[in-house]
Amino acid sequence: xxxxxxxxxxxxxxxxxxxxxxxxxxxxxxxxxxxxxxxxxxxxxxxxxxxxxxxxxxxxxxxxxxxxxxxxxxxxxxxxxxxxxxxxxxxxxxxxxxxxxxxxxxxxxxxxxxxxxxxxxxxxxxxxxxxxxxxxxxxxxxxxxxxxxxxxxxxxxxxxxxxxxxxxxxxxxxxxxxxxxxxxxxxxxxxxxxxxxxxxxxxxxxxxxxxxxxxxxxxxxxxxxxxxxxxxxxxxxxxxxxxxxxxxxxxxxxxxxxxxxxxxxxxxxxxxxxxxxxxxxxxxxxxxxxxxxxxxxxxxxxxxxxxxxxxxxxxxxxxxxxxxxxxxxxxxxxxxxxxxxxxxxxxxxxxxxxxxxxxxxxxxxxxxxxxxxxxxxxxxxxxxxxxxxxxxxxxx
Amino acid sequence: xxxxxxxxxxxxxxxxxxxxxxxxxxxxxxxxxxxxxxxxxxxxxxxxxxxxxxxxxxxxxxxxxxxxxxxxxxxxxxxxxxxxxxxxxxxxxxxxxxxxxxxxxxxxxxxxxxxxxxxxxxxxxxxxxxxxxxxxxxxxxxxxxxxxxxxxxxxxxxxxxxxxxxxxxxxxxxxxxxxxxxxxxxxxxxxxxxxxxxxxxxxxxxxxxxxxxxxxxxxxxxxxxxxxxxxxxxxxxxxxxxxxxxxxxxxxxxxxxxxxxxxxxxxxxxxxxxxxxxxxxxxxxxxxxxxxxxxxxxxxxxxxxxxxxxxxxxxxxxxxxxxxxxxxxxxxxxxxxxxxxxxxxxxxxxxxxxxxxxxxxxxxxxxxxxxxxxxxxxxxx
Numbered sequence: 183x184x185x186x187x188x189x190x191x192x193x194x195x196x197x198x199x200x201x202x203x204x205x206x207x208x209x210x211x212x213x214x215x216x217x218x219x220x221x222x223x224x225x226x227x228x229x230x231x232x233x234x235x236x237x238x239x240x241x242x243x244x245x246x247x248x249x250x251x252x253x254x255x256x257x258x259x260x261x262x263x264x265x266x267x268x269x270x271x272x273x274x275x276x277x278x279x280x281x282x283x284x285x286x287x288x289x290x291x292x293x294x295x296x297x298x299x300x301x302x303x304x305x306x307x308x309x310x311x312x313x314x315x316x317x318x319x320x321x322x323x324x325x326x327x328x329x330x331x332x333x334x335x336x337x338x339x340x341x342x343x344x345x346x347x348x349x350x351x352x353x354x355x356x357x358x359x360x361x362x363x364x365x366x367x368x369x370x371x372x373x374x375x376x377x378x379x380x381x382x383x384x385x386x387x388x389x390x391x392x393x394x395x396x397x398x399x400x401x402x403x404x405x406x407x408x409x410x411x412x413x414x415x416x417x418x419x420x421x422x423x424x425x426x427x428x429x430x431x432x433x434x435x436x437x438x439x440x441x442x443x444x445x446x447x448x449x450x451x452x453x454x455x456x457x458x459x460x461x462x463x464x465x466x467x468x469x470x471x472x473x474x475x476x477x478x479x480x481x482x483x484x485x486x487x488x489x490x491x492x493x494x495x496x497x498x499x500x501x502x503x504x505x506x507x508x509x510x511x512x513x514x515x516x517x518x519x520x521x522x523x524x525x526x527x528x529x530x531x532x533x534x535x536x537x538x539x540x541x542x543x544x545x546x547x548x549x550x551x552x553x554x555x556x557x558x559x560x561x562x563x564x565x566x567x568x569x570x571x572x573x574x575x576x577x578x
Numbered sequence: 579x580x581x582x583x584x585x586x587x588x589x590x591x592x593x594x595x596x597x598x599x600x601x602x603x604x605x606x607x608x609x610x611x612x613x614x615x616x617x618x619x620x621x622x623x624x625x626x627x628x629x630x631x632x633x634x635x636x637x638x639x640x641x642x643x644x645x646x647x648x649x650x651x652x653x654x655x656x657x658x659x660x661x662x663x664x665x666x667x668x669x670x671x672x673x674x675x676x677x678x679x680x681x682x683x684x685x686x687x688x689x690x691x692x693x694x695x696x697x698x699x700x701x702x703x704x705x706x707x708x709x710x711x712x713x714x715x716x717x718x719x720x721x722x723x724x725x726x727x728x729x730x731x732x733x734x735x736x737x738x739x740x741x742x743x744x745x746x747x748x749x750x751x752x753x754x755x756x757x758x759x760x761x762x763x764x765x766x767x768x769x770x771x772x773x774x775x776x777x778x779x780x781x782x783x784x785x786x787x788x789x790x791x792x793x794x795x796x797x798x799x800x801x802x803x804x805x806x807x808x809x810x811x812x813x814x815x816x817x818x819x820x821x822x823x824x825x826x827x828x829x830x831x832x833x834x835x836x837x838x839x840x841x842x843x844x845x846x847x848x849x850x851x852x853x854x855x856x857x858x859x860x861x862x863x864x865x866x867x868x869x870x871x872x873x874x875x876x877x878x879x880x881x882x883x884x885x886x887x888x889x890x891x892x893x894x895x896x897x898x899x900x901x902x903x904x905x906x907x908x909x910x911x912x913x914x915x916x917x918x919x920x921x922x923x924x925x926x927x928x929x930x931x932x933x934x935x936x937x938x939x940x941x942x943x944x945x946x947x948x949x950x951x952x953x954x955x956x957x958x959x
Contacts, residue, residue, distance in 0.1 A: 209855050216848035250744050256736045290639040300829035357638040456605035460852045463598040524830035
C-alpha cells in the first residue's frame with residue numbers, strides 16, 4: 183500500500199513538471215506520431231482493398247469457375263455447362279420457376295485514369311438477363327439499363343469517377359464493337375462498381391467467343407451451398423470449382439494485401455527503431471533534468487520502483503499522445519481517400535477502393551506507439567532507479 | 579581546420595545524446611536510401627531498358643490476343659531484325675500456389691530478339707527437335723531441382739489439352755542464363771507449335787509479338803509501321819517499346835512516387851524535429867562556455883559558424899552511414915528486383931537532404947549563440 187502511494191505521488195509530481203520539458207517531450211510525440219501515421223495509412227490501403235472485395239460477396243451466392251482456375255480471366259465455361267449449373271439443385275428459382283443466376287463473360291478494356299492519364303485495364307462484365315434478381319444490391323443510379331442485342335453498356339459508380347471516356351453518352355470501343363454508355367449503376371460499394379457491364383451474349387457475339395468465364399448463382403439459403411456443390415462435383419459432365427462468393431473475392435485480395443502489410447510493417451518497423459532512439463534521448467534528458475528531484479526523493483526514503491514507474495508512465499503517456507495524433511492524422515488525410523490499383527493480376531481488372539482507417543487499425547497504431555514508448559522509457563527508468571544518491575546530490 | 583578539435587569536443591559533450599541522435603538519423607537515411615533507391619532504381623531500369631525491342635499486343639487489351647497469322651506480315655516490315663512471340667500459358671507446378679512464368683514461344687526467334695539471354699546452341703537445337711521440350715531459366719531450374727531429361731507435370735488453369743486434362747507434361751531440354759534480364763522475366767518456355775496442336779480450344783492467338791529492330795534509332799518508326807499495317811482491322815495492334823511497356827505495368831500498381839515521397843517526407847520532418855531539439859539543448863547547456871569563447875575574442879560570426887559546423891558534422895556523418903547501410907542491403911534485394919544497385923542520384927539526394935537538415939536544425943541554435951550577450955550569459959541570466 184505504501185509503495186502504491188509512493189508510486190502515485192512521484193508519478194503525479196513528475197507529470198505536473200512535464201510542461202517544463204515541453205520541447206524535448208514534443209520529440210517523442212512527433213516522432214511516434216510520424217511512425218503511427220505512416221503505419222496506419224499504409225495498412226489502411228490493404229484494409230480498404232479487402233473491405234471492397236469482401237463487400238462483393240454474399241453468403242447465399244456461389245461462384246463457379248472452371249476446375250483449377252484461380253480467377254475468372256483464366257476460366258472457361260461452355261454454354262451447355264452453364265445451363266447444367268443453373269439447373270442444379272440448391273439454386274433459388276424465381277416466381278416463374280427459372281433459376282436465379284448469371285453466366286458472366288469477362289473482358290479487359292484499356293482505359294485512361296482521369297487523374298494522371300495512366301492506362302489501366304478495366305473489367306467489362308457481360309451479365310445474364312437475371313442480374314438484378316441475382317444481385318438485389320444492384321441499382322441503376324443514372325440513365326437506364328442496357329438493352330440486350332444492341333451495343334449498350336452501363337458503367338459502375340466508382341469507374342465513372344476514375345476513368346476517361348465512360349460518361350453516359352460516351353462511346354467505348356472493344357475488340358469488334360463500339361458500345362454506347364447508357365447508364366450508371368451502383369452495387370453498394372463493392373468491386374463491381376470499378377468496372378462496366380453489358381449483356382453477356384452481346385459481348386460474346388461481338389468478338390466471336392463462345393465460352394463464359396464464370397457462373398454466379400443465388401442459393402436457396404446459405405446452408406444449401408454444400409448440396410449445390412456436391413451435385414456439381416458429382417456430375418461427370420462438369421469439371422468446375424465451386425466456392426462461396428465471399429470466399430472467392432476474399433481470396434482475390436490475399437496476395438496483394440499481404441504484400442502491402444509486409445511493406446507497412448517493414449517501413450513502420452524501421453521508422454520505429456528511429457523513434458525509439460528519439461524516445462531514449464528525450465527520456466534520458468527528462469531524467470537528467472529531474473536528477474536533483476530524484477536524488478532528493480530517494481534520500482528521504484522513496485523506493486526505486488516509484489522512480490521507474492514515474493519515468494515509464496511519462497514515456498507511455500507521451501507515446502500514447504503521439505500515437506493518437508498519428509492515427510488521427512492518418513484518418514483525417516486518408517480515410518475515404520479513393521485510390522485505384524491493380525489487385526495483382528489475380529482479380530479481374532483495376533480495382534477502385536477507399537482507404538479505410540478502421541478502429542482496429544487505430545488500435546494497432548496505438549499499441550505500436552506504446553511499445554516504442556515502453557522501450558524508449560525503460561533504460562532511462564532503470565538509470566533513474568540506480569542513481570547513486572550521494573553522487574547525484576553532490577553534483578547539484 | 580584548427581578549430582576542429584573544439585567542434586569535435588562540442589559534438590561529443592553529451593555522448594549518449596549524440597549517439598542516439600545519430601542513430602535516429604542513420605535509421606532515417608537507411609529508410610530514405612531504401613525507398614528512394616528502389617523507386618529511382620525502377621526508373622533507372624526502365625530508362626536503361628533495351629531500346630531495340632518492341633512489343634506488339636492487341637490495342638483493346640493484351641488479353642484479347644492477336645492472330646498467329648500476323649507473324650508473317652510483321653516480318654515484312656523494314657527494319658525488323660528478328661521476331662518471336664509469347665502466349666501466356668499460366669501454369670503451376672504441383673499446386674496452384676507455385677505458379678510458373680510459363681509462356682509458349684517460338685524459341686529460335688526468342689533468343690534472336692533477346693540477344694542478352696545466354697543459351698548453349700545445343701540446348702536450342704534440342705528444343706527444336708523435342709516438341710514437348712521446355713527451356714527453363716537457370717534460377718527457376720535450381721529452385722525445383724530440375725535437370726535436363728526430367729519430365730515435369732505442369733498444371734494450368736487456362737488451357738485444357740486434347741486429352742481433356744489440365745495437366746501437361748514437358749521434357750526439360752535445356753536451361754539458360756537470366757542474370758541479364760532480372761527476376762521478373764518469364765523463364766519457362768514451351769514450343770508454341772506443340773501448344774497449338776495440343777490445346778483443346780483457344781489456339782491460333784498470341785498475346786505479344788516480340789520484335790527485334792535493326793536500328794534502335796528507328797524503333798518508333800518501325801512501331802508506327804506495324805500499327806499502320808493492322809489499323810482498321812478487327813484486331814488492331816499497339817506496339818510499344820520495352821520501357822513504355824514497363825512504365826505502363828508499373829502504373830497499374832498505383833502512384834509509387836507519391837507513396838515513397840509521402841513516407842520519406844514524414845520521416846524527414848520527424849527527424850528535423852529531433853535534430854533541432856538536440857542542437858538546441860546542446861547550445862543551451864553550453865551558454866556559459868560560448869560566452870567564455872566570446873570573451874576570449876571569438877567573433878559573433880565565428881561562434882555561429884562553429885555551432886553550424888557541429889550540426890553539419892552530426893547530420894552528414896550519420897546520413898552517410900545510413901545511406902551506406904542502405905547500399906549494403908541492396909545486393910540482398912537482388913532476388914526480388916533483379917540487377918540493380920543503389921543509384922548515385924539517391925546518394926547525392928541524400929547528402930543534399932542531410933545538408934538541408936543540418937542548416938534548418940542548426941540555424942536557430944547557432945543564431946542564438948551568435949546573439950549571446952557575454953555579461954548576461956556569464957551571469958546565468
